[in-house]
Amino acid sequence: MNTVKVDFEDGIAWVSMNRPEKKNAISVEMAHQMVKLMDQLETDERCHVLVLTGAGESFSAGMDLKDYFRATDKASAVERARVYRLNGAWQWRGLLHYPKPTIAMVNGWCFGGALTPLVACDLAIAADEATFGLSEINWGIIPAGVVCKAISTVMSARDAMYCVMTGETFDGRRAAEMRLVNESVPRAKLRARTQELAKTLMSKNPTVLRAAKTAFRYSARMSWEEAADYLFAKSDQSIFQDPERGREEGMRQFLDEKSYKPGLGTYKRKKG
Numbered sequence: 001m002n003t004v005k006v007d008f009e010d011g012i013a014w015v016s017m018n019r020p021e022k023k024n025a026i027s028v029e030m031a032h033q034m035v036k037l038m039d040q041l042e043t044d045e046r047c048h049v050l051v052l053t054g055a056g057e058s059f060s061a062g063m064d065l066k067d068y069f070r071a072t073d074k075a076s077a078v079e080r081a082r083v084y085r086l087n088g089a090w091q092w093r094g095l096l097h098y099p100k101p102t103i104a105m106v107n108g109w110c111f112g113g114a115l116t117p118l119v120a121c122d123l124a125i126a127a128d129e130a131t132f133g134l135s136e137i138n139w140g141i142i143p144a145g146v147v148c149k150a151i152s153t154v155m156s157a158r159d160a161m162y163c164v165m166t167g168e169t170f171d172g173r174r175a176a177e178m179r180l181v182n183e184s185v186p187r188a189k190l191r192a193r194t195q196e197l198a199k200t201l202m203s204k205n206p207t208v209l210r211a212a213k214t215a216f217r218y219s220a221r222m223s224w225e226e227a228a229d230y231l232f233a234k235s236d237q238s239i240f241q242d243p244e245r246g247r248e249e250g251m252r253q254f255l256d257e258k259s260y261k262p263g264l265g266t267y268k269r270k271k272g
């Protein structure tokens with residue numbers, strides 16, 4: 001794999017879009033390789049948290065205009081649909097439902113189609129110095145793929161419309177203000193802060209974390225009545241599937257052992 005790369009470190013899989021000379025623009029080959037890599041990492045014990053970032057000075061300059069637009073313009077409708085489906089398989093379907101926690105670490109340029117995987121990650125941290133933009137309007141298209149849909153799930157309509165209609169750039173701090181990312185830190189601290197957040201996630205019970213992600217995503221689209229019933233069942237499923245029996249252990253350590261306060265931290269896990 002040459003257009004994506006992964007480095008493992010203390011439970012974190014640092015996954016980079018890796019075409020730095022092209023500002024990590026997303027090519028069809030990159031989409032193929034990312035789908036394959038994410039599939040492998042699902043069962044790789046070295047990956048407890050997946051961090052998505054970009055090699056060099058860019059997160060990603062969005063879809064590769066040459067490869068994803070000019071080249072596929074000439075393809076048949078079926079082939080065109082195939083390459084877009086391939087991209088969706090990692091950029092949103094794959095990331096939205098990934099069984100392990102995901103963090104987008106936005107280190108630099110982040111345009112157009114790159115906002116989809118950014119939003120689809122569970123959490124996102126940007127460098128203050130990163131440059132974002134919904135640049136589609138600047139070259140005569142709408143933010144398609146699923147970019148409009150993605151940003152509508154995290155940004156206010158006013159902010160999203162402003163970015164969609166002006167194509168103006170904004171930095172990491174502004175991205176945090178608009179809730180496109182959770183927070184923004186100076187670039188020099190970006191990796192350390194991301195590592196710290198990943199460690200917090202790794203201290204939690206992974207079975208419950210997986211259920212909590214799914215519970216949030218699905219219940220957000222349900223009525224209150226449906227959500228109440230679904231979440232009741234989801235909670236039971238999570239307890240049933242949990243090899244750590246975390247719920248019982250958590251209660252035991254708080255109520256009987258009095259060794260921790262759930263309001264202030266996580267129960268002591270045997271491993272993890």
Ligand code: ACO
Pocket residue numbers: 021022023025026061062063064065066109111112113114135136144
């Ligand atoms: N698609 C294809 N090639 C790209 C893309 C892209 N999205 N972004 C950068 N490249 C290529 C450039 O064509 C250039 O190739 P070359 O070396 O063969 O000439 C190389 O990457 C380096 O890019 P430069 O433009 O020279 O780098 P610079 O630092 O001057 O500018 C910037 C960086 C601002 C990111 C600029 O490359 C740019 O505007 N890229 C396009 C951003 C964009 O609008 N993306 C599409 C969003 S819409 C969508 O994703 C659906």
